[in-house]
Amino acid sequence: MNLKKSLLGIAVVFSAVVLASCGSSSNKSSSSSSSSKTTTSSKSGSYQVTGQTNDSEYAGVIKNGKYLTSKSRGVTANQDSNLMNLKSFETGLQDISKTQFSTTKYVFQEGQYLSKSTVENWLGRKTKSNTTGLNPASNGSTEPTKRNPIYLQSIEEQDYMQKSGSKLKLSGVTIGLAMNSVDYYRKTTYGAQYETDISDATLEKEGKAMAKEVLARLRKRAALKNVPIVIALYKQASNDSLIGGHYVTYSVSNGDSIKKWKALDIQNVVFPLETGETAPNTNDADAFSNFKSEVESFFPNLSGVTAQAQYKNGSLQGMNVSITTQFYSETEIKSFTQFLADQAEKYLPSGVKTDITVSSTTDGVQSFLSRKSSGKSFTTHVFGSY
Structure with a gap:
């Protein structure tokens, strides 16, 4: 259980399967450029936009010299103990946004139109005192299969701006609705925890009804x-x-109604696979298995080697590898990182974004390796004591 929590913590810091690149010193190859495009001002007096590290990422909004943060981020219906849900919920939503709002034509702004109190009310159950609650009113039952569960866990707002003369103008909004596949609850305060399973069909039905109201x-x-x-x-x-959730469908509305939903075929997988599980591509599972075997045979002081991979339409999109060590010497970590770069290049699937995080159960992150989807060699960085 401690190992699992450790891996989750590592993954949250560095990933949502496909991570932003880490500026680093390289022990294997020269590091990629981290210089940004020149920051430009909207010349409105109080707004600016950040630079872009590359055209695949949005510039962000700066107001009065500070990054404009979300008004409602972090508000959830219940405490979510799966940290990967929180990360992939945000990053996955921006991936969907990129299909509608080009990173070269739009500027990203954290949600500014849904306040914390508004989101809290929307996430609550519908009651006489909270008529805006999107979750159903309690039917009085506490039995897992008879009660009305909490379907909607969280709401994320993302705003997309365009330059209009000397100002930034709102030109699009993306809303994410995080729906529970399992609703956790207690019959009494501090009592035992119970679960209500929610089927995919019910999840989608309830979510689409809520989307219409939103x-x-x-x-x-x-x-x-x-x-x-x-x-x-x-x-x-x-x-x-050990993995986060995924988006199942989305709609684009230019009017007052939702006319069409676009289904998404996304699957998150943890390697090594558990008994009876299958991956969309068995070659990827075999590749990771070979990599794991080589690493563990060469360096015995390892507590675990796992990977989280994401597939879209059956095609591997990215892989995040987590390795937990029992190393104490910095020279060991350097040698291990160099060895990892060679073995990862040899065994892990090419043509996809791949990140490897090496950490200790006691000392935190020790080194980090990353390869872009278009790259061959890994950029590496060893975290020193200075």
Whole structure:
């Protein structure tokens, strides 16, 4: 259990399967450029935009010299103990946004239209005192199969701006609805925890009904009346899962109604596979197995070697490898990192973003390796004591 929590913590810091590149010193290859495009000002007096490290990422909004943060980030219906859900919920939503709002034409702004109190009310159950609650009213039952569960766990807002003369103008909004696949609850305060399983069909049905209501509420706001609004449904992974959830469908609305949903074929997999599990591509599972065997045979002082991989339409999109060591010597870590770079290049699937995090159960992250989807060699960085 401690190892599992450790791996989760590492993964949250460095990944949501496909990680942002880490600026680093290289023991294997020269590090990629981390210089940003020149930061430009909107010349509105109080707004600026950050630079871009590359055209595949959005520039962000700066207001009064500070990054503009979300008004409601982190608000959830219940405490979510699967940290990977929180990370992949945000990053996956931005991936969907990129299909509608080009990174070269739009600027990303953290959600500014849904306040913390608004989101808290929407995530609550519908009651006489909270008529805006999107989750169903309690039916009084506490039995797992008879009660009305909490379907909606979290709401994420992302705003997309465009330059209009000397100002930034809101030109699109993306909303993520995180839906529970399992609703955890207690019959009494501090009592035992119970679970209500929610089927995929029910999750999608409830999510689409909530999306319709959310769209109607957003359209009542003057600033959101005429902009494109994307709403995406995210399926939360269970609390005991080593992987986060994934998006299942999304819609794009230019009016007052949702006319069409686009299904997403996304699957998260943990390597090594458990008995009876299969991966969309068995070659990837075999490749990781060979990599794991080589690493463990060469360096015996390892507590675990696992990987989280994501597939879209059956095709591998990225892999995040977590390795937990029992090393204490910095020279051991350097040698191990160099060895990893060679073995990863030899065995792990090419053509996909791949990150490897090496950490100790006691001392935290020790080294980090990364390869872009278009790269061959790994960029590496060993964290020293200075």
